[in-house]
Amino acid sequence: MKQNFTVRHGALDGVEAFLSVAKHRNFRKAAAELAVTPSAVSQAVRTLEARIGAALFTRTTRSVGLTEAGERFFSRARPAFEELIAASEIARGIGQRPAGLLRLSVPPAVVPILLEPIIASFCLAYPEIELEIVAGGELVDLAAQGFDAGIRMGDLIAPDMIAVRLSPSFPMVVVGSPEYLRHRTTPERIEDLRHHACLRLRRSNGSVAPWRFAKGNKAIEAIVAGPLIAHDYPTLLGAAIQGAGLAQVPSPIANSAIADGRLETLLTAFAVTSPGVFLYYPERHQVLPKLRAFIDHIRSQGSGGARDGRPLKAAR
Template sequence: MKQNFTVRHGALDGVEAFLSVARHRNFRKAAAELGVTPSAISQAVRTLEARIGAALFTRTTRSVGLTEAGERFFSRARPAFEELIAASEVARDLGKRPTGLLRLSVPPAVMPILLEPLIASFCQAYPEIELEIVASGELVDLAAEGFDAGIRMGELVAVDMVAVRLTPPFPLVVVGSPDYLRRRPKPERIEDLRHHACLRLRRSNGSVAPWRFAKGNKAIEAIVTGPLIAHDYPTLLAAAIQGAGLAQVPSPIAGSAIADGRLETLLSAFAVTSPGIFLYYPERHQVLPKLRAFIDHIRRQGDTEVSRKPLPGRRA
């Protein structure tokens, strides 16, 4: 049968006083070390002895010694208390300066356009931070999985997260290679996509994402078909460059391929705009210095203007 164990209220009261007296074998020296009166030390020790149910010291007018119970308590309590103090110092250090392990959940598509250019400079600027990047398209539970923060497109960030903008808004573009477009006529309308090989993205929840468009003020989701379903945008982009079909991808990841002619943009008049890419993390009263350092470094090093603005309905 499972038992529930709890630490009694005040279980550590008097332990520091006891340890100081035990080290000095003197109540006055212990009081001076802790910055309290000798009577306060005596009271703390008496309360501890009453709670334990055994005398810990033998006292005379000239000396202070440990009882057998006191010796055993001292041998076990001293290393435990020292470890507790060390743990407090480590935690306090993490709250004061950029240090420790910084774990980020990042989609693969973001790596080449946002993170790869600044990883080396961040590691050099903050050598006491261990940066761990888990590249995955899964929408993980940051707290449950032990992540400090995640990076996602704005529409995928939950409303209870604090969101920090990393890029301006950008369109989702339909692209195709010149080779593919020599074999099939360019689509002029959304309806024309039914005659094309459309490369599709499978979401982390298992569903295949429709292609999204805007026609005036109307949002349109188009159910398309094609020869390839992938779990990330870089795979779709590579397949489109090779002529496997059309792909709908965030414009930043297709920028270089469009600029050098490997891809052409299509249906631009119907492109829908994503809010952009955001770093997000659970609401806390204080952002740890290691995460603050990373956010600030992205702002300083990023090629695009970065401003800390919340998504509509989200906290900054």
Template structure:
């Protein structure tokens, strides 16, 4: 049977004074150690004894000793209080210097492009931080799942989050391998995609994402079909390189295979531009040093404005 348990208000009041007197066996020395008056120490001990319901000290004009209750209380309270002080120091240290476990929820596509180039240098620069990267296409509940922050494309971030820009805006590009394009003519118009094997992304909410384009001032969402549905962009990119079909992926992850000839960019004049990639975290009064250190470190190579902003349309400015 579950028992109700509450910590009484002021349950720790007087404990530090008691421990100091018990160590020194002297009220004046305890007062000096705690930088208070002897009368304040005496009052704290009287209040503690009244709350406990037992005398803790034997006082004479020449000495101070512990009662049996005081001895037992001292034996249990001293290690517990020291552990509490140690815990406070650890927490204070984490609030003052970069240290501790830093957990990030990131999409798989971000890892090779944005994170892998800086992981080694970050770990070397901040040896007291343990960096844990959880790569998943799912949108994590940061607080419920114990993450310090997440990384996502800007249009996927909830408006109640603080967003920090990590990359400039970039296009969503349609790509196909030379082998695939030898078998089928390269599309020149959005309508031509009806005759192509188009690889698609299933979003975290279960829906299959359409391909997005712009034609002048008009936004177009094309419903395409093909032999493969994946839950992340790297899988779509890999399948496109293998000639399975065309894929629409974020421009940064396609740069290398386009540059070395494994892929060819298509329909460039219709490419839609995304807000870019942002790090996001719940709005708080203070960002812990471990997260601030990561933000500052990952910003250095990009040269983009990475000052924190409230999530929403304003963050794209």
């Protein structure tokens, strides 16, 4: 016998209001986001709670919190609702000119090298797209924080992402200023680093990254020490130029300082190669026109050999 799988009428009523209140923990902010009155939001949430048969929020005069039922409903409803919104956007975008807000999460180091040369031409080519570049060293949950895509070095991207190459592979170089090296013995072996001030990077997970090298076919991680820990490569590079110590950084951001003599490269025989820089986005989402336009624009500008997106393991 055929079963009736029709979704009950009104099953989604109040869900958007609930998700907005849960995100802001505030009925007035949710109302502003949805362009309705606070009383309308409150009524929508009360109707949803009555239909579900459980209180979703704990309310006081000063705060709004989620009940256990609310937490569980939020964890399941948010991704489902985002998928519905994404499906609507994809359907609406078919055959339309790329438009809307395009948010990218990028590390500070890639902005001057990869993005600055194309930002102006992209904005002129697609005036209906608002490009927002959020520069920061932390790896973010793209969907949860409202980003369309991210840009990172390939070895930092989860393997289930679709990735588009933005740069060739490049070495991670150890650099030091002539002033720093003038008073110290130049390191010739990896082991010599124990006698030097080494500037280090703190990863987004809180750990301090070791310096990575290659000795023949063997990968080596060196635990180094020094006076500075930073959260991004440009800070480490600037400190090395000022003579604070040695730094291990991606070669593209150091090339200018090396070329004009502000930095010298060291231990080049042991340099490890990074897979390069990639733009990446979740595999489960179809590429929206605004993101496809950005990818195509990078390709048309000849930025590092960008190519069609594919799972990262295949793109490296």
